[in-house]
Amino acid sequence: MSPEEELQSNGSVASSTRNIVGVLKEHNYLGLSDCSSVGSSNLSGLADDDKATISLKATELTLGLPGSQSPARDTELNLLGPAKLDEKPFFPLLPSKDEMCSSSSHKNIASGNKRGFSDTMDKVPLYTEKNWMFPEAVVATQSVIKKEVAQNLPKGKLSTTNNSSSPPAAKAQIVGWPPVRSYRKNTLATTCKNSDEVDGKPGSGPLFVKVSMDGAPYLRKVDLRSYTNYGELSAALEKMFTTFTLGQCGTSGATGKDVRNETKLKDLLNGKDYVLTYEDKDGDWMLVGDFSWEIFIGVCKKLKIMKGCDAIGLGMFCFLLVMPLKSLV
Amino acid sequence: MNYFPDEVIEHIFDFISSHKDRNSISLVSKSWHKIERCSRKRVFIGNCYAINPERLIQRFPSLRSLTLKGKPHFADFNLVPHEWGGFVHPWIVALAKARVGLEELRLKRMVVSDESLELLSRSFSSFKSLVLVSCEGFTTDGLASVAANCRHLRELDLQENEIDDHRGQWLNCFPESSTALTSLNFSCLKGETNLAALERLVARSPNLESLKVNRAVPLDALTRLMSCAPQLVDLGVGSYENEPDQESFMKLMAAIKKCTELRSLSGFSEVAPLCLTAFYPICQNLTSLNLSYAAEIQGNHLIRFIQFCKRLQRLWILDSIGDKGLEVVASTCKELQELRVFPSDLHDEEDNDTAVTEIGLVAISAGCPKLHSILYFCKQMTNAALITVAKNCPNFIRFRLCILEPNKPDHTTSQSLDEGFGAIVQACKGLRRLSVSGLLTDKVFLYIGMYAEQLEMLSIAFAGDTDKGMLYVLNGCKKMRKLEIRDSPFGNAALLADVDKYRTMRSLWMSSCEVTLGGCKRLARNAPWLNVEIINENENNDVMERNEEDEREKVDRLYLYRTVVGARKDAPPCVTIL
Numbered sequence: 024m025s026p027e028e029e030l031q032s033n034g035s036v037a038s039s040t041r042n043i044v045g046v047l048k049e050h051n052y053l054g055l056s057d058c059s060s061v062g063s064s065n066l067s068g069l070a071d072d073d074k075a076t077i078s079l080k081a082t083e084l085t086l087g088l089p090g091s092q093s094p095a096r097d098t099e100l101n102l103l104g105p106a107k108l109d110e111k112p113f114f115p116l117l118p119s120k121d122e123m124c125s126s127s128s129h130k131n132i133a134s135g136n137k138r139g140f141s142d143t144m145d146k147v148p149l150y151t152e153k154n155w156m157f158p159e160a161v162v163a164t165q166s167v168i169k170k171e172v173a174q175n176l177p178k179g180k181l182s183t184t185n186n187s188s189s190p191p192a193a194k195a196q197i198v199g200w201p202p203v204r205s206y207r208k209n210t211l212a213t214t215c216k217n218s219d220e221v222d223g224k225p226g227s228g229p230l231f232v233k234v235s236m237d238g239a240p241y242l243r244k245v246d247l248r249s250y251t252n253y254g255e256l257s258a259a260l261e262k263m264f265t266t267f268t269l270g271q272c273g274t275s276g277a278t279g280k281d282v283r284n285e286t287k288l289k290d291l292l293n294g295k296d297y298v299l300t301y302e303d304k305d306g307d308w309m310l311v312g313d314f315s316w317e318i319f320i321g322v323c324k325k326l327k328i329m330k331g332c333d334a335i336g337l338g339m340f341c342f343l344l345v346m347p348l349k350s351l352v
Numbered sequence: 353m354n355y356f357p358d359e360v361i362e363h364i365f366d367f368i369s370s371h372k373d374r375n376s377i378s379l380v381s382k383s384w385h386k387i388e389r390c391s392r393k394r395v396f397i398g399n400c401y402a403i404n405p406e407r408l409i410q411r412f413p414s415l416r417s418l419t420l421k422g423k424p425h426f427a428d429f430n431l432v433p434h435e436w437g438g439f440v441h442p443w444i445v446a447l448a449k450a451r452v453g454l455e456e457l458r459l460k461r462m463v464v465s466d467e468s469l470e471l472l473s474r475s476f477s478s479f480k481s482l483v484l485v486s487c488e489g490f491t492t493d494g495l496a497s498v499a500a501n502c503r504h505l506r507e508l509d510l511q512e513n514e515i516d517d518h519r520g521q522w523l524n525c526f527p528e529s530s531t532a533l534t535s536l537n538f539s540c541l542k543g544e545t546n547l548a549a550l551e552r553l554v555a556r557s558p559n560l561e562s563l564k565v566n567r568a569v570p571l572d573a574l575t576r577l578m579s580c581a582p583q584l585v586d587l588g589v590g591s592y593e594n595e596p597d598q599e600s601f602m603k604l605m606a607a608i609k610k611c612t613e614l615r616s617l618s619g620f621s622e623v624a625p626l627c628l629t630a631f632y633p634i635c636q637n638l639t640s641l642n643l644s645y646a647a648e649i650q651g652n653h654l655i656r657f658i659q660f661c662k663r664l665q666r667l668w669i670l671d672s673i674g675d676k677g678l679e680v681v682a683s684t685c686k687e688l689q690e691l692r693v694f695p696s697d698l699h700d701e702e703d704n705d706t707a708v709t710e711i712g713l714v715a716i717s718a719g720c721p722k723l724h725s726i727l728y729f730c731k732q733m734t735n736a737a738l739i740t741v742a743k744n745c746p747n748f749i750r751f752r753l754c755i756l757e758p759n760k761p762d763h764t765t766s767q768s769l770d771e772g773f774g775a776i777v778q779a780c781k782g783l784r785r786l787s788v789s790g791l792l793t794d795k796v797f798l799y800i801g802m803y804a805e806q807l808e809m810l811s812i813a814f815a816g817d818t819d820k821g822m823l824y825v826l827n828g829c830k831k832m833r834k835l836e837i838r839d840s841p842f843g844n845a846a847l848l849a850d851v852d853k854y855r856t857m858r859s860l861w862m863s864s865c866e867v868t869l870g871g872c873k874r875l876a877r878n879a880p881w882l883n884v885e886i887i888n889e890n891e892n893n894d895v896m897e898r899n900e901e902d903e904r905e906k907v908d909r910l911y912l913y914r915t916v917v918g919a920r921k922d923a924p925p926c927v928t929i930l
Contacts, residue, residue: 199429199838201695201729201756202787202813206486206512206540210621211647211696231593242648244593 230320236264236297236328247320253312257299264328300327354383362391371396393417398833398858400438400462401883404917405446416455417481418443422462424861424911425811426836428486431863431909433887435924438462441471448475456481456507463487469494473501481507488514492541496522503527507535509562517543524549533557537564539588539619547573555580561613564588567621571596571604578607586640587611589619592627601630609633618642618668625653635660639687644668644694655680665689665722670696671708671729678712682719690725691716695756710737713753717744725750732763733790738772742779751776752787758814758839761791768792774799777807787811797821801828809834822846826853836861844871847910851879859913867910870903875912876930883919884930885911 230247243263250256299311302325311319311326354361365388368374378388394417397403409415422438440462447454454476464487472479479502492515498508499522523546526533533553538545545568554560554577562585563577569590578584596604604627608614614634620643628649638661643654647670654669655677661667664685671693673681681688693708710733716723717740724747733755753773761767769790777783777800784806788796792815800807801824808831816822822842825835826849835857843866854860869886876884887909919929 197758199426199431200758200813201754202429202811203695203729204428204486204512205430206514207645207694210645242650 232301232323232325234260234263234326234328237330239264245326247323252316253319260299260326260328298329300329301325302327358383358387361387365391369394390414394456395419397421399913399915400440400443401917401920402858402913402915405443407917409446409450409452413450413452415447415452417458418447418454418456419458419460420462421460424461424836424859425834426838426861426863427461431838432911433889433924433926436887436927437920437922437924439922440464441468444468444472444475448472452476453478455479456483458483458485459487460485461487463489464494466490466494466497470497470501473497476502478504480504481509483507483509483511484513485511486513491516492518492520492522492543495538496520496525499523499525499530500527503530504532505530506532506559508533509535509537510540511537513540515541517541519543521546521549523553526553528556531556532559534559535562535586536560537562537588539564539566541566541568544568551576551580557581558583560584562586562616564618565590567591571600571627575600575604575607578604578611582607582610583613584611585613586616587614587618589617589623589627591619591622592624593622595624595626601626604630605633612637614638616640616642620646620649622646622648625649628653628657632657632660636662639663640666642666642668644670644692646670647672647696651677659684661685663687666691668692668694670694672696673708675708675712675715678708679715679719682715685720687722688716688720689722691720691723692727693729694727695729707731710734713737714740714744717741721745722747724748727752727754727787729754729756731756732760733769733772734762734764735767735769735772735775736762736764738769739775742775746779747782748776748780749782750785751780751783752785752811753789754787755790758789759791760789768795770795770799774803777803782806785809788815789813793817794821794824797824801825804829806831808832810836812837812840814839816840816842819843819846819849823849826850830856832856833858835859837863837865839864841866843867844874847871848875848878851875854879854882854912855914857914859911861909861911862907863909865907865910867907868903869905869907872907872910873903873930881914881916882912883915885923886928886930887911888926888928 231244232247233242234245235242245256245259245263247256250259300308301311301319301323302308303322304324308327311323313319314322356364361384365374365377368377371394374388374392378385389411391414392412393414395408395412395415396419397408398421400420400422408418420440420443422440423432423436426432427436438461440459448471455478457472457479458481462484464484469490472482474497482498482502482505490513495508495510495515498505505526526549530553534557536553536557543566545566547569550565550569551573554563560581561583563581564586565574565577565588567590569577571590571592574589578587608630611634615638617631617638617640620628623646628646635657641658641661641664643649643657646654649672651672651674654673658664658667658673658677658681662684664681665687667681667685667688667690669677669692673693678693681691693712695707697707708728708730710730713726713728713730713733714737716726723745726748727750730753733753762769762772769788770793773786773788773792773796777786781803783804786800786804786807786809788811794817797816797820800810804810807829810825810829810832812835819842821840822837823846825832826846832853833856838861842862847862847867848871872884872886876882886907889908923929
């Protein structure tokens with residue numbers, strides 16, 4: 024506000040301030056930095072227009088081979104670790120049975136091939152089997168996408184935000200707001216981080232990730248390194264979450280030691296169509312099983328057992344709406 | 353003229369412990385002033401820069417217990433630069449030099465160094481109690497010197513401090529002869545703990561009533577600790593990610609059962625739900641429960657636990673408990689006096705169903721007749737709800753409501769929340785502390801000025817329209833001591849209207865408001881008994897110098913406080929004292 028404006032009457036100062044506050048409010052939510060000087064944002068420098076453009080682009084469906092047009096994908100490719108990335112075309116619409124399951128040979132991951140939860144969010148009207156492709160998930164718009172992701176994650180997500188290990192969320196962080204002590208913020212963030220980080224030495228210590236299940240009263244943790252393939256993981260998870268699917272959610276609080284009726288469980292699982300999904304390093308929710316086990320444990324940050332219907336957007340749309348846990352083996 | 357000899361009067365004064373009362377006594381007459389000051393044992397200093405240690409010691413030579421507060425409240429939320437000040441060292445130096453028989457030191461938001469702690473530990477042979485809240489600047493080495501040298505240490509209470517953990521052996525430094533511990537709280541330490549040393553210490557401390565351990569104390573160690581300290585009244589547990597096996601669980605439960613005196617539980621920063629279950633046997637005895645760090649435990653599990661806690665007076669919880677959970681609290685905890693509901697989702701993602709709303713607040717107000725303090729973070733609020741709350745609970749002393757989204761109106765009527773907060777201040781005649789949020793116009797401040805006669809502390813953020821708002825408060829609230837405002841359109845007119853008002857207040861904070869450098873300079877000229885501090889980020893310091901003449905430059909952060917010792921000498925470059 025220029026000095027001239029300030030010299031005007033209080034009324035107009037107030038209203039122009041109001042406007043600014045009102046406008047600021049919007050800007051803040053998009054992460055722009057021209058709010059109060061102590062304010063901070065995470066996407067400073069991005070103009071409103073560019074934001075809109077980028078987000079539109081990100082949600083655009085295009086026809087074309089995967090890998091044909093996402094420069095921003097390069098960074099993501101690096102995230103996938105040492106796996107060698109092949110440029111061979113890979114038709115996402117035809118995941119054959121054996122590609123679904125884990126295989127010892129690593130997957131070919133063409134750029135742009137990521138079937139992210141977020142990528143499918145805005146697609147509904149344009150979404151047909153034939154047209155379904157992978158639009159570029161632009162890293163720069165991660166925060167915008169995150170907002171959408173957040174809105175659509177299944178209810179019951181409770182613990183502190185999963186953003187602790189990735190760039191901060193879309194809703195801009197006004198400095199000092201909400202008024203929560205830094206100590207508390209840091210402690211809660213650490214609680215989240217502790218489960219995500221390894222001892223700092225990849226490949227050595229245990230790799231705990233949280234596992235949640237729709238409808239379960241609490242989260243569990245598994246050490247991914249204690250399994251060598253998807254089958255073992257799947258079996259372990261089944262055991263862990265038996266009690267819930269059998270309708271025994273914590274009557275005593277103790278986990279069910281006895282798997283009363285294993286066959287009943289499988290039927291239940293099959294009938295209810297639970298799907299195993301995971302959140303990767305970018306914060307996107309993916310179906311388990313695409314990548315080789317080694318790659319998977321490198322990118323998996325969290326696991327979630329979702330009800331099949333909730334997982335529709337995750338991509339196995341045409342062929343397999345849901346996949347019972349067991350068949351991952 | 354006194355009718356009794358001084359010693360008798362002094363004896364009578366001994367029964368009066370409240371600081372306010374003692375301050376009042378000292379104003380009665382010169383003689384009473386003298387008797388009072390010579391016999392005063394406990395002194396509370398709300399702003400360490402309002403006075404200096406030398407004058408303190410001069411006035412109160414018999415000082416035994418000192419409480420000091422340093423940084424302004426908004427420092428908690430990163431609004432104050434790290435190097436702003438609040439150093440305790442000069443105080444300890446002065447007290448040591450004057451050979452004050454210091455026994456107790458309580459610090460809040462101050463900078464403490466290992467050097468200070470070392471000096472403290474060596475200078476006061478009767479030292480008994482050290483309480484540090486939200487402090488920083490020291491390491492476990494400092495703690496080691498306190499442990500080693502304070503022979504009569506009874507209380508070491510570290511709450512939410514930033515401590516550099518050197519993973520040393522500070523617990524080992526308590527001599528074998530140290531058996532007087534009544535309270536030990538090191539929950540904020542981030543590193544590993546020497547469990548053997550801890551267990552030995554607890555075992556030889558029969559008077560230990562309060563024990564709060566840090567995350568690194570595993571379940572079996574906790575079990576052993578509780579087994580040798582069944583007299584515990586207040587327990588803070590560590591972090592237990594994985595479910596215990598059957599045997600460990602049974603052992604834990606057995607140890608817990610023996611702690612029949614246990615009244616207060618906290619910690620739980622990461623807890624497998626089974627561990628929480630182990631505390632069921634003593635649930636009904638609990639009067640205080642802090643589960644506000646238990647981010648992992650889902651709502652219904654929390655609810656199940658709280659259902660048994662019928663005697664709870666104080667509950668700190670995360671909003672993951674949900675409105676439904678609060679309804680359970682309302683129907684279970686009829687003795688509840690203080691409730692704090694913290695946000696679990698600090699990035700305010702919109703579709704979080706498990707957060708709390710006005711429904712939970714109304715339920716609590718209806719179900720808990722003894723409620724007098726509340727801190728409530730929520731997504732939304734309505735005037736109707738606040739009006740109902742005010743009717744249900746006219747006894748509020750502290751009412752702090754934080755609607756996560758700034759400027760959010762009543763979500764059913766889209767109006768401002770003026771009427772709701774107005775109802776609160778009108779009904780709660782004893783209200784001493786208030787924090788407002790949501791969409792608010794000048795009107796709410798009119799109400800506050802009119803009705804909040806006992807209000808001592810007011811926190812304002814993103815509220816008001818014009819200077820009138822702030823003026824209503826300054827003119828109306830006679831007992832105002834601390835006023836803190838951020839991101840609100842109050843400017844010079846309000847700031848300068850009644851300079852003498854600041855004599856009666858401890859401090860005023862204004863950040864991202866409309867006050868200008870010129871206004872602040874004028875204030876500083878008219879009120880030499882105030883320290884008027886301007887805080888600017890470093891990058892603006894150039895701007896400050898260049899535009900020194902530009903009095904219309906808006907001030908980033910303003911902090912002013914009354915003082916009898918003038919401008920402080922330890923201000924960093926980013927702080928300008930006018």
